[in-house]
Amino acid sequence: MTHATPETVFTYGSPQLKFGTGASAEIGYDLASLGARSALVVTDPGISATGLPQRVAEQMKAYDVTAVVFDGVHVEPTDESMRAAVEFAREHGPFDAIVAVGGGSSIDTAKAVNLLTTNDGDLMDYLNAPVGRGLAPSHALLPLVAVPTTTGTGAESTTVCVLDVLSLKVKTGISHARLRPTLAVVDPDLMMTQPAGVTAASGMDILCHALESYTARPYTSYDRKEPAERVPYCGANPISDMWSEKGLSLLAGSFRQAVAHGDDTIARGDMAFAATFAGLGFGNAGVHIPHACAYPIAGRVRDFHPADYPGDEALVPHGMAVSLTAPEAFRYTFDAAPERHLRAARLLAPGFDESQEEPRDLLPRVLTDLMRDIGIPAGIGAVGYEAGDIPDLVEGALKQQRLLATAPKQPSAEDLSGIFERSITLW
Incomplete structure (x- = not known):
C-alpha cells in the first residue's frame, strides 16, 4: 500500500509503573x-x-x-x-x-x-x-x-x-x-489465587494483545495526519514491537506453568510482567481481527458457562473470546507480514519442530497446541455457536472498524465469515 504522504510519526504513551511484591x-x-x-x-x-x-x-x-x-x-x-x-x-x-x-x-x-x-x-x-x-x-x-x-x-x-x-x-x-x-x-502477590480457568482465559488475552500489536499494520502505512487527528492506536512501531516481543518470550516460559501450578511465584510474576508489557505494546500499536471477532462472540453468548468464573449467567470471558478465532485470523493475515508471524511463533514456542508445518500454519499450530494444553474450548462451536450464527457474528465484527483498521490486511465480510466458519472447530 502506497501513499502520496505516508505517516512519518508515531506516538507512544504509558502510565507511571510501580511493580513488585x-x-x-x-x-x-x-x-x-x-x-x-x-x-x-x-x-x-x-x-x-x-x-x-x-x-x-x-x-x-x-x-x-x-x-x-x-x-x-x-x-x-x-x-x-x-x-x-x-x-x-x-x-x-x-x-x-x-x-x-x-x-x-x-x-x-x-x-x-x-x-x-x-x-x-x-x-x-x-x-x-x-x-x-x-x-x-x-x-x-x-x-x-x-x-x-x-x-x-x-x-x-x-x-x-x-x-x-x-x-x-x-x-x-x-x-x-x-x-x-x-x-x-x-503486585504479583495479588494474583496468586487466580483460578486456573481465569488464568487460562486472561492469559490468552495477554497473548493476543502481543500477537495482534506485533502483526498490526505498521505506522508508516497510514496517511500522514495532523497532530490532533492521531489516535492512540497508531500501528506497529519499534517501541511497541519491543514490548510485544518481550511479552511473548515471557509467556513461552510461564503460561502453561501458571495454569497448571498456580502457586508458582516465578510463573505468576512472569505472567504479570507479560500482561503489563503486552499492554504497553498494544496500547499504542493496537489490536485487530481476533479482538474485533471477540466482541460479538462475547456479546451474543446464550448459555456457555466457563470454568472458575463466578455467577450463573452465560459468559464467554473476553480473553477466551479473543482466542477462539485467533488461529484462523493469523492464518488469514500471514501473507501480509510472513516474517512477523514466523518470528512470533518462534518466540512463543522456541525449539518447536517446524519441519512438518507449512510456514502459514506455524503460528496457528503453536496457538492451538497451547490452547488445548491450558483448557481453552476447541472453537466457537464449543461455546455455543453454529454455522447459522455466522452472519450475525460477522455483522458484529464489522462494527469494530477502529480495530479492523489496524489489521495488516483489510478483511471483507466474506473474509470474516471464512474466519468464523473455520473457527467452529479448531482441532
Whole structure:
C-alpha cells in the first residue's frame, strides 16, 4: 500500500509503573504524592469478598486520604453496570482520585466513572463509532491508579475502556489518551489465587494483545495526519514491537506453568510482567481481527458457562473470546507480514519442530497446541455457536472498524465469515 504522504510519526504513551511484591501497600503514599485527599475505590464483589479493596482503602488513612469503596462492578461490564457505577460516584463524590482494584472489568469501569464524572454527556456520546458518537472528552480526568488482580487485560496500561451494549448485543469501547491510568501498581502477590480457568482465559488475552500489536499494520502505512487527528492506536512501531516481543518470550516460559501450578511465584510474576508489557505494546500499536471477532462472540453468548468464573449467567470471558478465532485470523493475515508471524511463533514456542508445518500454519499450530494444553474450548462451536450464527457474528465484527483498521490486511465480510466458519472447530 502506497501513499502520496505516508505517516512519518508515531506516538507512544504509558502510565507511571510501580511493580513488585508489596507495591499495593503503598497506594496511600502514591495518592498523597498526586495531591489527592479523597479517593473512590472501584472493585467487583468477588475481589471485595477477599478484603483487598478495603485493605487498600484502610492503608490510605496513614497518608490522610479518605476512601469510599464501590464494589458493584459487573464482570464483563455492560452499559447498565457502568452507568450504575457512575451514579454511585456522583452520589458519594466528588473525589480527588480513583483507584481501580481488580481485573479489566474493574479498571475499565473506573475509566468510565472517571470520564463521566469529569465530562458532560452519556456513555453513548463517547463509545466508538458507529455504535456511539465517538466524542473526545473536553475536560481533564482525575488521577486514576490501576491495581490489577488478574494477569490478562493490560487495562492498567491502555487508553481503552470495553463494555457490552446490552440493547445492541455488541461489545465495544471508548478509546482516548485521557483514559489511560496515571499509575499502574502491579503486585504479583495479588494474583496468586487466580483460578486456573481465569488464568487460562486472561492469559490468552495477554497473548493476543502481543500477537495482534506485533502483526498490526505498521505506522508508516497510514496517511500522514495532523497532530490532533492521531489516535492512540497508531500501528506497529519499534517501541511497541519491543514490548510485544518481550511479552511473548515471557509467556513461552510461564503460561502453561501458571495454569497448571498456580502457586508458582516465578510463573505468576512472569505472567504479570507479560500482561503489563503486552499492554504497553498494544496500547499504542493496537489490536485487530481476533479482538474485533471477540466482541460479538462475547456479546451474543446464550448459555456457555466457563470454568472458575463466578455467577450463573452465560459468559464467554473476553480473553477466551479473543482466542477462539485467533488461529484462523493469523492464518488469514500471514501473507501480509510472513516474517512477523514466523518470528512470533518462534518466540512463543522456541525449539518447536517446524519441519512438518507449512510456514502459514506455524503460528496457528503453536496457538492451538497451547490452547488445548491450558483448557481453552476447541472453537466457537464449543461455546455455543453454529454455522447459522455466522452472519450475525460477522455483522458484529464489522462494527469494530477502529480495530479492523489496524489489521495488516483489510478483511471483507466474506473474509470474516471464512474466519468464523473455520473457527467452529479448531482441532
